[in-house]
Amino acid sequence: MCNVQRGQQAEGPIAGRSLAYIELRPDGHFTIALLRPLAAFDKGNFRMKRAFLLVWLLVPFLAQAADLTDEQHIERAVRDYIESQHQADPLRMARGIDPTLAKRTYWRAADGSEFIINTDYDAMLKVARNYNKDGTRFPAHPRVDIRILDIDQRVATVKLNADEWIDYMHLYKNDHSEWKIVNVLWQYHDTTRQVSKK
Structure with a gap:
């Protein structure tokens, strides 16, 4: 697993074609890193737009998991x-x-x-x-x-x-x-x- 810190580029195989990296840890906390600049979302790249939408929709569910007592x-x-x-x-x-x-x-x-x-x-x-x-x-x-x-x-x-x-x-x-x-x-x-x- 890899955490991408602010100002760093993703390294390793996840940096190839991935749009974002999500790590959900057993303690319920999670990390989301955007691996592509927003400029990559042009009109002709439907796959990236769809993947970004999926990440956006997952955020509330991951937040809920993190909040479990x-x-x-x-x-x-x-x-x-x-x-x-x-x-x-x-x-x-x-x-x-x-x-x-x-x-x-x-x-x-x-x-x-x-x-x-x-x-x-x-x-x-x-x-x-x-x-x-x-x-x-x-x-x-x-x-x-x-x-x-x-x-x-x-x-x-x-x-x-x-x-x-x-x-x-x-x-x-x-x-x-x-x-x-x-x-x-x-x-x-x-x-x-x-x-x-x-």
Whole structure:
């Protein structure tokens, strides 16, 4: 990626035929550099005019991305987690959770003993891909109630109420300024379901 500062010409392959260079960084900030002088927009160069119009139209959307708050980024990560299950979309799940994810709940075995079930990143991608593949696991308008309980710099705690269960989540902001879910502790609303069938 290249930033073009005032008074400098663009260098490298982007300076060949490009009209403008846009860099959108993970922290939401962006840089736009015009690589051609405005005099280049003569009547016969429709391609350049069209490209310039595209850049002009993109600016408000890039500005909106830059203005997202931590709360909005956190909510998006949580929505990726739950809505990826509604929509059978593993890519959204991957965007919301960290590769080191640890998801846990307690469970009672058929013999009465209790143990902890652990679910990892790869298993959650499979859940997103397969759990609601036939579209029958959730109501037409699924419940998604997100409460951000606390944010302290780069860590946050969230409670998610879904149709059949609750999730308590820990998120952190990684070194790319992306909020990711690293821990989930979940429980069915009906806790009698947390038992293996005999």
